[in-house]
Amino acid sequence: MSNEHSMRRVTAIRNGTVIDHIPSGQALRVLEMLGIGGKSSVPVSLVMNVPSKKMGAKDIIKVEDRELTQTELDRLALVAPDAHVAIIRAYSVAEKLTINLGSEVSNVVRCTFSNCITTNMREPLPHRLKVISRDPLHIRCHYCGRPQDLDELIKNVL
Amino acid sequence: MAGLITMDDLTNEQIINILDDATRLLPVAKGELYLPLLQGRILGNLFFEPSTRTRMSFETAMKRLGGEVVNLGDVKNSSVVKGETLFDTIQMVDGYTDIIAMRHPRQGAAQYAQDSARVPIMNGGDGAGHHPTQTMLDLFTIRQAHGTLEGLRVVLAGDLRYGRTVHSLSHALTRFGCELIFASPDILKMPSEIVSDLREHGANVVETNDLLGSINDADVVYMTRIQKERFADEDEYTRCAGAYKLHADHLGDVKSEMIIMHPLPRVDEIHASVDSTRHACYFNQAFNGVVARMALICYLLGVTVPADVESEGGAF
Numbered sequence: 236m237s238n239e240h241s242m243r244r245v246t247a248i249r250n251g252t253v254i255d256h257i258p259s260g261q262a263l264r265v266l267e268m269l270g271i272g273g274k275s276s277v278p279v280s281l282v283m284n285v286p287s288k289k290m291g292a293k294d295i296i297k298v299e300d301r302e303l304t305q306t307e308l309d310r311l312a313l314v315a316p317d318a319h320v321a322i323i324r325a326y327s328v329a330e331k332l333t334i335n336l337g338s339e340v341s342n343v344v345r346c347t348f349s350n351c352i353t354t355n356m357r358e359p360l361p362h363r364l365k366v367i368s369r370d371p372l373h374i375r376c377h378y379c380g381r382p383q384d385l386d387e388l389i390k391n392v393l
Numbered sequence: 394m395a396g397l398i399t400m401d402d403l404t405n406e407q408i409i410n411i412l413d414d415a416t417r418l419l420p421v422a423k424g425e426l427y428l429p430l431l432q433g434r435i436l437g438n439l440f441f442e443p444s445t446r447t448r449m450s451f452e453t454a455m456k457r458l459g460g461e462v463v464n465l466g467d468v469k470n471s472s473v474v475k476g477e478t479l480f481d482t483i484q485m486v487d488g489y490t491d492i493i494a495m496r497h498p499r500q501g502a503a504q505y506a507q508d509s510a511r512v513p514i515m516n517g518g519d520g521a522g523h524h525p526t527q528t529m530l531d532l533f534t535i536r537q538a539h540g541t542l543e544g545l546r547v548v549l550a551g552d553l554r555y556g557r558t559v560h561s562l563s564h565a566l567t568r569f570g571c572e573l574i575f576a577s578p579d580i581l582k583m584p585s586e587i588v589s590d591l592r593e594h595g596a597n598v599v600e601t602n603d604l605l606g607s608i609n610d611a612d613v614v615y616m617t618r619i620q621k622e623r624f625a626d627e628d629e630y631t632r633c634a635g636a637y638k639l640h641a642d643h644l645g646d647v648k649s650e651m652i653i654m655h656p657l658p659r660v661d662e663i664h665a666s667v668d669s670t671r672h673a674c675y676f677n678q679a680f681n682g683v684v685a686r687m688a689l690i691c692y693l694l695g696v697t698v699p700a701d702v703e704s705e706g707g708a709f
Contacts (some may be wrong), residue, residue, distance in 0.1 A: 351500055352501040352519075356478055358479060360508055
């Protein structure tokens with residue numbers, strides 16, 4: 236099944252952001268990382284587990300009337316490091332953005348270990364997580380060295 | 394300036410160089426020779442939780458080399474209780490001192506302090522995290538007894554779950570190709586992520602509940618204290634802890650050069666009858682905390698330990 240066919244499952248948006256090539260089944264996590272939940276006022280379309288030539292299966296999210304910022308992209312890098320982001324203006328792709336998961340994720344999420352020094356919210360240094368490996372994703376806190384579980388980490392988005 | 398937060402901050406070659414420096418500094422540590430290599434330098438001792446040996450040995454190490462020490466003192470009387478952040482405390486002490494030794498109840502505090510400071514931080518224990526200066530003195534003690542760190546058979550016994558000392562030491566011994574035998578009750582086993590990490594780094598690890606069955610082939614038996622509060626009830630504690638006690642009677646068939654180590658304080662996991670055997674090494678180990686830290690402070694401050702300490706040093 237073609238990518239074009241899968242995109243037709245939801246209508247084109249006039250203005251906003253399309254996040255494509257999200258790993259299959261990760262779309263809800265992506266929304267959580269972006270802070271887009273049920274209380275969000277912007278229309279959001281979401282398709283999950285659609286066939287993809289490149290990935291086998293993938294998820295797609297379309298957020299209307301909202302353009303993702305770099306900080307939001309940084310958050311996305313943890314759950315969908317190879318996603319493609321397109322900013323849509325007047326039904327056309329105005330910008331294509333690429334997400335790169337670097338060797339460190341700074342001030343995006345807080346370490347999940349309850350006895351880490353960074354749990355004192357008054358401490359001013361940035362929250363830093365080291366990316367040890369991308370596939371499988373293996374992340375450790377820069378300070379306490381504890382491995383981070385992604386499901387727990389999502390609850391600690393700053 | 395870089396400090397020592399975990400043993401990963403040192404290469405094997407750097408470890409050996411520091412241990413060589415420590416060996417040459419022994420007469421200074423014993424007070425037989427005066428060698429003021431650190432005259433004019435100030436150590437800040439920041440112990441946010443209780444410590445006897447680590448704090449005192451840092452202080453002794455600095456003073457034996459002619460340096461000075463300032464102490465945070467009791468945390469209850471410091472600005473920490475007023476809510477001062479670690480970052481702010483470090484900013485202040487960083488300005489007062491040339492190097493800082495720190496123990497803190499929160500894991501990651503030492504790295505956090507290093508990222509906040511210009512002077513080197515020496516991690517004297519951060520929560521259940523790392524205790525690399527203890528590892529340095531342990532390595533010094535093992536090498537002093539066996540002449541090498543390579544390829545030894547080391548039994549680590551007791552509380553392997555919560556003991557940061559044995560975590561750091563296991564990693565370091567793996568780097569020197571030692572065989573590790575972890576002897577502990579099931580509920581105090583070495584955390585599985587550490588065991589798999591060690592195996593990934595090529596360690597030969599054996600896990601057992603049988604301490605006494607493991608000691609006869611060992612070059613080193615490293616005992617730790619089993620704490621009563623780790624157990625659900627006193628009966629379970631008595632039953633488990635009883636199997637992790639060494640008595641002189643147990644040492645009949647051990648290797649003659651085998652050493653018994655303990656980070657101290659001990660309670661009753663090493664019976665007093667062991668103290669007078671040739672295997673007892675724990676008090677010497679505690680003394681070595683001074684000389685290992687002397688060498689480490691010199692290394693971190695870029696102070697060269699002379700090749701011939703005897704001729705450079707003076708009599709008192």
